[in-house]
Amino acid sequence: MSKSNPILYPRAAMDQWLGGGSAKSSYTLDEYLKLIEPTYQVYEKYIRKCVAGLTTVAAQRAALHQEEDIPKLRKIILEMVPFWGLDGGADVDKETARRMEQQYRESFDQAVAAARQSGEAPWLSDSTRKDILIALEIHRQELENDGALDDWAEECAALKGQLRSEWQMRADSSQQTAPQMNGMSL
Numbered sequence: 001m002s003k004s005n006p007i008l009y010p011r012a013a014m015d016q017w018l019g020g021g022s023a024k025s026s027y028t029l030d031e032y033l034k035l036i037e038p039t040y041q042v043y044e045k046y047i048r049k050c051v052a053g054l055t056t057v058a059a060q061r062a063a064l065h066q067e068e069d070i071p072k073l074r075k076i077i078l079e080m081v082p083f084w085g086l087d088g089g090a091d092v093d094k095e096t097a098r099r100m101e102q103q104y105r106e107s108f109d110q111a112v113a114a115a116r117q118s119g120e121a122p123w124l125s126d127s128t129r130k131d132i133l134i135a136l137e138i139h140r141q142e143l144e145n146d147g148a149l150d151d152w153a154e155e156c157a158a159l160k161g162q163l164r165s166e167w168q169m170r171a172d173s174s175q176q177t178a179p180q181m182n183g184m185s186l
Contacts, residue, residue, distance in 0.1 A: 004018065009078070009138070013039050017154075027118065031110045041184065043084075043135075043138050043142075044084055044085075044086075046131055046134050046135040046138055047084045047086065047138070048086065049081055049128065049131040049132070049135060050080070050131065050132050050135030050136060050139070051077050051080055051081065051086065051104065051127050053124060053129070053131060053132040053135075054073050054077050054112050054132065054134050055073075055077065055095060055107065055108050055112075056103060056111070056124055056128075057073060057124065057132075057163070058070045058073040058074065058108065058111065058112050059071075059100065059112055059115035059121065060115065060121040060122060061115075062112045062115040062116040063115040063118065063119050063120055063122075063172075064120035065116075066119060070112060072155070072159070073108075073159075074109075074112075075123065076103060076109055076156065076159060077104060077108055078101070078108075079105050079152060081100075081101050082097070083139075083142075083143075084139075086104070087100040087101040087104075088100050088102070099178050113178070125166040126167065128165050129163070132163065133160055133164055136156055136157075136159060136160040136163075137160060139156050139157040140153050140157050140160065143151075143156060
């Protein structure tokens with residue numbers, strides 16, 4: 001069994017890219033993009049899992065008639081989509097980006113409406129929960145890197161803390177351990 005490489009959160013990745021002993025003192029834009037591409041591909045996978053997972057969390061809330069967090073979850077998802085280029089980003093025209101973002105919006109709304117109507121709460125695996133927490137931390141750090149988005153970073157951190165607390169409360173304490181990534185507790 002091979003051991004998977006741990007991901008680096010944005011701050012640690014930046015330190016490694018720019019501050020490591022083997023790091024160059026300067027990069028061209030192309031060199032830098034090539035350097036960070038593998039890490040950001042991993043981040044995007046986590047963010048996609050997070051969007052799907054938070055949609056499931058919202059559907060769970062709807063099935064249980066716990067409606068208060070649903071608008072916040074929707075808002076966070078719809079903020080993540082363009083931030084991470086899940087709408088196609090700079091690679092597509094504005095109309096295509098708008099349609100792709102609309103698909104995320106409709107998928108969220110349909111999942112919530114179906115759960116609300118059926119009263120059945122979708123299930124989230126422990127690994128999906130862990131992926132959501134990892135992605136929220138990645139997203140929070142990226143938001144903090146852009147000083148204009150501090151309010152979003154705080155909201156992301158609050159959601160991560162809320163979900164972690166809820167999921168730890170429901171888990172058997174002998175089986176639940178706080179996931180750690182790069183020395184940080186999630």
